[in-house]
Amino acid sequence: DIQMTQSPSSLSASVGDRVTLSCRASQNIGSxxxxxxxxxxxxxxxxxxxxxxxxxxxxxRFSGSGSGTDFTLTISSLQPEDFATYYCQQTYSGRTFGQxxxxxxx
Amino acid sequence: xxxxxxxxxxxxxxGSSVKxxxxxxxxxxRSNIITWVRQAPGQGLEWMGGIIPVFxxxxxxxxFQGRVTFSTDESTRTAYMELNSLxxxxxxxxxxxxxxxxxxxxxxxxxxxxxxxxxTVSS
Numbered sequence: 001d002i003q004m005t006q007s008p009s010s011l012s013a014s015v016g017d018r019v020t021l022s023c024r025a026s027q028n029i030g031s032x033x034x035x036x037x038x039x040x041x042x043x044x045x046x047x048x049x050x051x052x053x054x055x056x057x058x059x060x061r062f063s064g065s066g067s068g069t070d071f072t073l074t075i076s077s078l079q080p081e082d083f084a085t086y087y088c089q090q091t092y093s094g095r096t097f098g099q100x101x102x103x104x105x106x
Numbered sequence: 107x108x109x110x111x112x113x114x115x116x117x118x119x120x121g122s123s124v125k126x127x128x129x130x131x132x133x134x135x136r137s138n139i140i141t142w143v144r145q146a147p148g149q150g151l152e153w154m155g156g157i158i159p160v161f162x163x164x165x166x167x168x169x170f171q172g173r174v175t176f177s178t179d180e181s182t183r184t185a186y187m188e189l190n191s192l193x194x195x196x197x198x199x200x201x202x203x204x205x206x207x208x209x210x211x212x213x214x215x216x217x218x219x220x221x222x223x224x225x226t227v228s229s
Contacts, residue, residue: 001168032213034215034216036151036216038151043201043203043219043220043221043222044143044151044201044216044219045219046215046216046217049214049215049217050214050215055215055217087150087151089151089153089215089216091205091213091214091215092213094153094165094167095141095153095167096153097143097150097151097152097153098150099150100150100151
């Protein structure tokens with residue numbers, strides 16, 4: 001099975017900060033990597049698909065990059081509504097999620 | 107606009123089964139994979155498997171093989187996930203979601219999610 005490892009597990013940031021979240025796959029997954037945002041008590045929401053494509057309706061401050069085994073989600077200027085947990089997911093072989101990165105208010 | 111509406115919360119005894127439903131809007135079942143994900147309290151997301159309704163083709167995560175069944179009823183536009191031999195570790199919120207493809211190997215993302223169904227397993 002492909003393992004997904006996210007780092008850090010949590011981070012503290014302020015409104016306006018540039019935030020970078022990392023996700024590493026245990027083997028080459030090409031670009032079959034997606035990012036989700038989840039707020040407490042809510043279903044996950046798709047942000048980025050196929051590593052770097054922005055889902056319709058998602059603000060342009062979110063961007064994704066990477067291929068192979070190393071991927072990044074960047075929030076260019078953190079907004080109050082962005083405090084949440086972020087998950088990466090691979091769909092190269094089966095489906096596996098990372099353990100999540102919680103973005104907290106500093 | 108695709109919508110998924112799931113059934114209500116369940117409380118089950120260890121060793122019993124639970125069947126969660128996911129009602130889809132429009133032609134969702136004809137053009138999507140319906141996939142299932144669960145989330146234990148305070149934990150991350152765990153993919154369970156799913157079904158391509160138009161082909162009746164299912165795929166299970168290895169962890170759940172033999173214990174989970176995915177099905178659909180096209181007449182009511184509803185997908186189902188049934189989990190057997192429940193144990194306390196199965197206490198979680200269960201989500202259905204769509205992948206807008208008709209092939210497991212296309213590897214697309216889960217773009218629409220249901221609201222989640224809480225299943226509690228307790229004696």
